[in-house]
Every structure is written in C-alpha cells, then in structure tokens.
Amino acid sequence: MADIIEVDYIWKNGELVPWADATTHVLSHSLHYGSGVFEGIRCYKSPEGKSNVFRLRDHMERLHRSAKIACIDLPYTVDELCDATVELIEANNLPACYIRPIVYRGYGVMGVDPTGAKVEVVIAAWPWDSYLGEDALENGVSVGVSSWRQRSINAIPPAVKSTASYMNSILAKLEAKEHGYAEAIMLNEAGLVCEGTGENLFVVRDGVLSTPPTSDGLLEGITRDSVLCLADDLEIPALEESLTRSDLYIADEVFMTGSAAELTPIGSVDGRAIGKPGPVTRALQDRFFDVVYGKVEEYAEWLTPVT
Numbered sequence: 189m190a191d192i193i194e195v196d197y198i199w200k201n202g203e204l205v206p207w208a209d210a211t212t213h214v215l216s217h218s219l220h221y222g223s224g225v226f227e228g229i230r231c232y233k234s235p236e237g238k239s240n241v242f243r244l245r246d247h248m249e250r251l252h253r254s255a256k257i258a259c260i261d262l263p264y265t266v267d268e269l270c271d272a273t274v275e276l277i278e279a280n281n282l283p284a285c286y287i288r289p290i291v292y293r294g295y296g297v298m299g300v301d302p303t304g305a306k307v308e309v310v311i312a313a314w315p316w317d318s319y320l321g322e323d324a325l326e327n328g329v330s331v332g333v334s335s336w337r338q339r340s341i342n343a344i345p346p347a348v349k350s351t352a353s354y355m356n357s358i359l360a361k362l363e364a365k366e367h368g369y370a371e372a373i374m375l376n377e378a379g380l381v382c383e384g385t386g387e388n389l390f391v392v393r394d395g396v397l398s399t400p401p402t403s404d405g406l407l408e409g410i411t412r413d414s415v416l417c418l419a420d421d422l423e424i425p426a427l428e429e430s431l432t433r434s435d436l437y438i439a440d441e442v443f444m445t446g447s448a449a450e451l452t453p454i455g456s457v458d459g460r461a462i463g464k465p466g467p468v469t470r471a472l473q474d475r476f477f478d479v480v481y482g483k484v485e486e487y488a489e490w491l492t493p494v495t
C-alpha cells in the first residue's frame with residue numbers, strides 16, 4: 189500500500205520538476221549498489237499557523253558528512269540545500285511535511301567502482317503524519333529485539349546515513365512485523381542495544397534518562413541530540429551509556445526518537461510490558477513539540493521559517 193501523498197514538484201539538480209518527471213535511469217549505480225546518502229527532516233505547522241523546518245541546517249550538514257564518508261562529491265553547499273528546501277516547500281504549499289533529500293550516484297558506470305557515475309541531488313517533500321501509527325505518539329508501540337544485528341561499525345560506518353545501511357533495517361523491520369511488533373530494536377555485534385530500524389532509543393530508570401553512545405554503532409540522531417538538550421533544560425539527569433537487552437525489560441520508560449518517529453513511547457519489548465508513556469517521556473514530548481512549534485524562544489535557531 190503506497191504511503192506517499194504526491195505533490196506538485198520535486199527539486200532535482202537545481203530545479204523544480206513536476207513530481208512525475210522526477211525519474212532516474214534503471215542503470216543508476218546507487219540502485220544496484222546502494223551508493224547513496226540521504227536525510228529525513230520535518231517541517232511543522234504550529235496550531236497558530238507558523239511553519240518551520242526543524243534543524244534543517246544540522247541535517248544538511250550531516251548530509252555533507254555522509255557524502256564525504258561515501259566519497260561522493262556533493263555539488264551544492266549547505267546554504268544552497270537549505271534554500272532549495274524552503275523553495276520546494278513553498279512551491280508545493282506544504283506547511284507541514286516530511287522532507288527527503290537524497291544524493292546518489294546515477295547513470296554512467298556499472299562496475300562496483302563508482303568513478304564516473306553522475307551525482308544526482310534530489311529533495312522531495314510530502315505530507316507524512318505519525319511514522320509508527322496514528323496513535324503511536326499517544327499510546328506507544330510494541331517492539332521486539334531483532335535476530336538481525338546492526339551492521340558492524342567497520343562494515344558500514346554508522347556516521348553515514350547511507351541507502352546501503354537500510355537493507356539491515358528492512359530485514360529487521362519485516363521480522364518485527366512478522367512477530368506482530370511495530371518496530372525492531374537491533375543489538376550490535378557485541379550484543380549491546382544499538383537502535384531501531386529508523387530511530388534512536390532512550391530508557392528511563394529511577395528518573396535517569398539513558399541512551400547508548402554513538403560508539404555502540406548507532407546513527408548520531410538529530411532528534412536524539414535535541415532530546416539530550418531538552419532533558420538538560422528540564423533538569424532530567426541524562427547519561428550516554430551502553431545498554432543491554434535486559435535494561436530494556438526492566439526500564440520504567442522506553443521511547444524511540446527520529447525525524448520520522450519523533451518521540452514514540454514503547455509500551456512493551458519482547459512481550460515484557462513497560463507500561464503507558466511515563467512522566468519523563470511525556471515531559472520531553474511536550475517540550476519537543478513546544479520547540480518545533482516555535483513556542484520556546486531559546487531554540488529559535490533550530491527553526492527555519494517557511495511561508
């Protein structure tokens with residue numbers, strides 16, 4: 189079932205093209221070998237009608253880091269990509285949307301060596317509500333620990349948000365679905381808790397917030413970083429520390445964070461009940477949405493207004 193709500197334009201290599209014309213050759217290098225990098229970003233419309241892209245610059249800076257690690261020569265600056273995103277949102281009249289920039293190697297070579305393949309740069313945006321289900325933010329979701337381990341940090345570097353990484357996530361996601369879960373949690377090769385298929389992970393125990401360190405092989409999430417800042421604001425003690433599978437089972441609260449998932453509470457792990465979203469999760473959710481809706485002046489720098 190397609191979950192994409194089509195809009196008028198997509199930004200491709202410097203210009204706005206009609207949605208249906210934003211195509212690519214079937215012999216694009218990235219289609220065959222996963223040699224692309226991408227981002228996921230949200231634009232929020234506040235109840236008062238103000239629209240802002242959340243941490244747009246941070247995402248485009250991470251896109252540049254991913255391209256550097258992947259040896260892809262990204263031909264647009266962070267400023268140009270930010271301006272293109274605002275132009276795209278305004279051209280489509282999308283006050284609230286999910287934004288997907290992708291940089292990929294296109295047509296030109298078919299060997300594994302990508303040298304000579306054209307670099308394509310695309311930014312798409314479309315309306316996309318709750319990623320893990322319509323009442324996921326309110327009531328939480330059930331998750332299972334996957335039999336698939338998150339890729340080793342020496343296999344695909346976790347700092348690169350690459351299309352290739354998501355074969356791992358797809359296998360874990362389909363396995364979770366098969367077992368009746370909304371999402372999977374992946375351990376790393378050492379058996380420590382890493383992250384979801386598209387999210388970072390937090391636990392709360394005795395009022396202390398913990399999240400695994402990036403050295404455990406997870407993507408350095410921008411929402412994860414935001415939550416750590418907000419926890420500091422709210423004087424919630426927070427640690428970046430490795431977690432074991434059983435830490436999930438005995439936690440008072442567990443939630444996942446991501447641009448798509450936002451702050452999604454977890455109600456159970458492998459059938460062990462965690463319970464309803466707790467006070468720390470709720471406080472951070474409330475603060476997060478106050479920030480993205482432009483109600484917290486000290487975080488204005490995280491917001492890029494669109495008209």
Ligand SMILES: CCC[C@H](NCc1c(COP(=O)(O)O)cnc(C)c1O)C(=O)O
Nearest residue numbers: 228386387388407409410411446447448
């Ligand atoms: C389909 C999901 C793609 C993408 N996932 C983002 C993501 C995150 C959270 O990172 P951030 O907070 O910077 O978004 C963590 N870990 C993984 C593997 C991710 O794919 C997203 O847009 O949330």
